[in-house]
Amino acid sequence: MMEDIPEREARAYETPNGDTIFITQRDGMYYAYQNVCPHLQVELEFLENQFLDRDQEYIECSTHGALFMVETGECISGPCLGQSLEKVEISVHSDGGIYLIND
């Protein structure tokens, strides 16, 4: 995966095993999660690559508006309060490429 992901934006990807994940950048760090809301197990975004809330502060589920911490995936508001997105381990190589670990 070599696509550039700007700060405070997110991009969806399909993994080789068919999962959909998304990656977002915050303060120079990248965070990746399975694209599955812990509330009803649906995908989070309604519009392509729109995973963040209006202020681009939290990850937001478009179905019922649950908000998740970018750094931890923990739901801090909404029907799945206290549950978390499932984190995907990634590594960022020196060439700027982002790679899945164990995949």
Ligand code: FES
């Ligand atoms: S499905 Fe995500 S908040 Fe309900």
